[in-house]
Amino acid sequence: MKRDIRVSLGLIGLETLFGGDIRAAIDWLAVAEEIGIDGVTLTDHVVMGEALENYPYGPFPMPLDWPWWEPIALLSAIAQATKRVRLQTAILISPLRPAVLLAKQLATLDVLSGGRVSIGLGVGWQKEEYEASGVPWEGRFGLMIEQIEVARALWRDAPAAYHGRTVSFDRIHSRPFPVQQRIPIMLGIAPSERNVARIADHADGWLPIQADVPSIAEGIARLRDAFAERGRDPASLMVRAVPRAAKGDNGRPNMDRTLDNARAMVEAGVTEIELFPLHFARDRAGAEALVEKLAAFKASLTP
Numbered sequence: 001m002k003r004d005i006r007v008s009l010g011l012i013g014l015e016t017l018f019g020g021d022i023r024a025a026i027d028w029l030a031v032a033e034e035i036g037i038d039g040v041t042l043t044d045h046v047v048m049g050e051a052l053e054n055y056p057y058g059p060f061p062m063p064l065d066w067p068w069w070e071p072i073a074l075l076s077a078i079a080q081a082t083k084r085v086r087l088q089t090a091i092l093i094s095p096l097r098p099a100v101l102l103a104k105q106l107a108t109l110d111v112l113s114g115g116r117v118s119i120g121l122g123v124g125w126q127k128e129e130y131e132a133s134g135v136p137w138e139g140r141f142g143l144m145i146e147q148i149e150v151a152r153a154l155w156r157d158a159p160a161a162y163h164g165r166t167v168s169f170d171r172i173h174s175r176p177f178p179v180q181q182r183i184p185i186m187l188g189i190a191p192s193e194r195n196v197a198r199i200a201d202h203a204d205g206w207l208p209i210q211a212d213v214p215s216i217a218e219g220i221a222r223l224r225d226a227f228a229e230r231g232r233d234p235a236s237l238m239v240r241a242v243p244r245a246a247k248g249d250n251g252r253p254n255m256d257r258t259l260d261n262a263r264a265m266v267e268a269g270v271t272e273i274e275l276f277p278l279h280f281a282r283d284r285a286g287a288e289a290l291v292e293k294l295a296a297f298k299a300s301l302t303p
Helices: 014-018 022-035 071-081 099-112 127-133 140-156 193-202 213-229 255-268 284-301
Strands: 006-010 039-042 086-089 117-122 160-163 168-172 185-187 238-241 272-275
Touching: 006 086, 006 284, 014 022, 014 284, 022 071, 022 284, 039 071, 039 272, 071 086, 071 099, 099 117, 099 140, 117 140, 140 160, 140 193, 185 193, 193 213, 213 238, 213 255, 255 272, 255 284, 272 284
Parallel strands: 006 039, 006 272, 039 086, 086 117, 117 185, 238 272
Antiparallel strands: 160 168
């Protein structure tokens, strides 16, 4: 059965296709939106320590001097250059931001964009980044959950009250409220039993960390069961995933073969496919060709 599937662009390194000009890359996103992209996604590092060997998913793919744009600031610029695409992260390392400030930033972005924020949160992987930010490494998962609870309270009530382990307040006002009644929040965490409960209790979707389709299918099944147990509609679960980049006969990343992997993800229950132009294109023309293929892929899956 066909169902609505979304497609998005991971923006890491997009400026390299535009001579390193991030402003030109932002302007181009209006073209990608017109062709048919549903969302754009940014990745976050506030600072980077040099212990890249601690990256838990293989060799770290970027050099130390890579420019990590601050996601909320850059998404605000993208909001002004576009009209329809969802503004996303995968992931924002939320514990590095104070909870009330994060709530204000996201509410402001939602208003500026006319209600287009879909935020992906996680806890990152590098202890040195926490130490440099003055944030304890231990307890980071609990801090992230408190941040979600604080944001929901501040987005809903004025005055608002909250009493948690690290944040506590009474009769606090935070305006503006978001345009959306509920900003979608997705968590980029492994689908352990505890994390499945975290997503089902506090979030709207899941960002699988790796591209293994059987593991993703298993995680989706467990999350849908957890949603149902809590009286939530299992069909409302959002899952945004990046398919494994497949190579062609020439040894280079091949878009068509990669979309075959994406199709398997959709069959497993993924609701949004994300691809990185940096992996498949060398210039603007290549990026536009990628967007056209993504839009055609979506059309082949959507009623």
